Amino acid sequence: MRPFVLALTLFVAAGAAFAQAEPVALIGVHVVHVENGRIERSQTVILRDGRIQAIQPESQALAAGPLRRVDARGLYLTPGLWDMHTHAHRAGRERWHYPMYIANGVVGIRDAATHLGSGMAFRAKGPPAGPAPRVIWGSPALDRAPPALASGLAVETPEAGRQLVRLLAGLGYDFIKVYDGLSPENYQAIAEEAKRVGIPVEGHTPLTLSPTDVARAGQRTIEHLTLVLEACIPGALDWIKVDPSADSMGLMADGRLAASLDRFDAAACQAQSRVLAEAGVWQVPTLVQTRGYFVVAHDDPADEPRLAFVPPETRAEWLAHVRDGKTAERRNGAKVFERQSRLVGELHRAGVGILAGTDASDEAWVFPGSALHDELALLVDAGLSPLDALRTATLNPARYRARGRPLAPLIAPGSDADLVLLHENPLEDIQRVRDIRGVVAAGHWYSPEDLAAMVAGVRGSWPRD
Numbered sequence: 001m002r003p004f005v006l007a008l009t010l011f012v013a014a015g016a017a018f019a020q021a022e023p024v025a026l027i028g029v030h031v032v033h034v035e036n037g038r039i040e041r042s043q044t045v046i047l048r049d050g051r052i053q054a055i056q057p058e059s060q061a062l063a064a065g066p067l068r069r070v071d072a073r074g075l076y077l078t079p080g081l082w083d084m085h086t087h088a089h090r091a092g093r094e095r096w097h098y099p100m101y102i103a104n105g106v107v108g109i110r111d112a113a114t115h116l117g118s119g120m121a122f123r124a125k126g127p128p129a130g131p132a133p134r135v136i137w138g139s140p141a142l143d144r145a146p147p148a149l150a151s152g153l154a155v156e157t158p159e160a161g162r163q164l165v166r167l168l169a170g171l172g173y174d175f176i177k178v179y180d181g182l183s184p185e186n187y188q189a190i191a192e193e194a195k196r197v198g199i200p201v202e203g204h205t206p207l208t209l210s211p212t213d214v215a216r217a218g219q220r221t222i223e224h225l226t227l228v229l230e231a232c233i234p235g236a237l238d239w240i241k242v243d244p245s246a247d248s249m250g251l252m253a254d255g256r257l258a259a260s261l262d263r264f265d266a267a268a269c270q271a272q273s274r275v276l277a278e279a280g281v282w283q284v285p286t287l288v289q290t291r292g293y294f295v296v297a298h299d300d301p302a303d304e305p306r307l308a309f310v311p312p313e314t315r316a317e318w319l320a321h322v323r324d325g326k327t328a329e330r331r332n333g334a335k336v337f338e339r340q341s342r343l344v345g346e347l348h349r350a351g352v353g354i355l356a357g358t359d360a361s362d363e364a365w366v367f368p369g370s371a372l373h374d375e376l377a378l379l380v381d382a383g384l385s386p387l388d389a390l391r392t393a394t395l396n397p398a399r400y401r402a403r404g405r406p407l408a409p410l411i412a413p414g415s416d417a418d419l420v421l422l423h424e425n426p427l428e429d430i431q432r433v434r435d436i437r438g439v440v441a442a443g444h445w446y447s448p449e450d451l452a453a454m455v456a457g458v459r460g461s462w463p464r465d
């Protein structure tokens with residue numbers, strides 16, 4: 001059995017543990033089909049054993065038997081949302097993150113790397129009691145020696161890279177995470193071994209390579225647009241390559257990139273987009289993370305009401321990040337962010353697949369759960385339609401998970417009961433994903449009262465300040 005198949009089996013088993021939920025009928029709801037943008041009005045959607053059992057016109061009588069009836073008339077039902085870039089399992093962070101995900105309609109997450117020990121201990125123990133998203137597990141990041149992240153693993157030789165790929169695949173991770181500092185030789189060894197073992201490679205573009213290099217090597221995602229904008233600026237990859245201290249965030253701040261944006265080469269960029277689209281490499285731009293780092297969305301940051309749902313220590317760090325940030329770095333970063341945002345629209349129009357991800361961890365101004373709504377709004381600002389933005393958190397994650405296998409419609413009999421009930425039609429205005437009137441996660445129905453209690457529980461879980 002290939003290691004990733006084992007991981008997938010664990011994943012299904014975790015879902016099955018929830019199969020005891022009581023059957024539910026969502027009565028009179030407008031079903032949003034993200035596959036084609038069609039809205040099927042006034043339907044009753046019946047959920048049983050973690051799946052959608054039936055969809056029938058509201059006028060049709062319900063079959064006899066115990067069934068919880070939810071009046072959903074006039075509301076809109078979308079597939080549950082996925083946040084495709086988080087770090088939710090460090091230092092007990094899931095106790096904060098999990099309720100905030102579910103309360104905001106995020107029924108699945110991709111953990112884009114955690115500490116080896118704590119990630120494994122968490123998985124051995126199983127999710128905490130209570131609401132939990134489905135999880136795709138990324139390995140600790142493979143990087144240079146010493147690794148840039150405390151959780152990273154150093155790869156000093158190609159053979160070390162191959163050994164680590166086999167080890168991590170055997171531990172059941174869903175993908176191998178690669179990072180900024182890998183040398184071309186070590187990266188190549190990792191990519192080849194992963195292909196041989198049957199586990200995908202996902203992550204940053206190493207700074208000694210280019211996005212088209214990693215696409216051609218079969219990498220499945222590029223996070224944070226690493227080097228995707230840089231590759232459109234003649235010569236930029238050459239000076240990045242020779243700077244051993246470079247990291248992808250520092251590049252945005254240090255001014256060289258901001259100063260060279262006027263040399264952006266549209267033709268070179270289009271050629272790159274064609275390669276990325278052809279290779280099917282997903283972009284996970286995490287615009288909300290970059291914005292949080294360089295651009296604060298408020299005149300007075302302390303006025304952000306969502307801060308109440310951030311642990312006091314983390315809240316203090318975020319406010320200090322704004323207070324102490326260097327003006328020049330922020331100006332440079334904001335300029336690059338603005339260009340990256342437009343690039344996301346260009347990539348999308350060129351047929352490059354986009355996945356919504358936030359980097360929710362303790363990153364400044366990335367609110368677990370609702371940051372995904374921020375990301376969808378930023379994707380619309382970048383040029384996606386509301387439907388296409390919604391797809392980046394629903395249909396595209398499903399396509400990513402299907403790995404080329406045929407995909408059933410997300411809201412259809414037999415599909416997973418992972419759903420969000422919205423007050424108004426999100427295809428008219430993406431901001432409406434924030435107005436949630438109920439969530440179904442792995443077949444469990446959470447009413448607005450349940451969701452309110454969930455977030456109140458988060459707020460009450462740390463000392464008063």
Ligand SMILES: [Zn+2]
Binds near residue numbers: 085086087112359
């Ligand atoms: Zn990350």
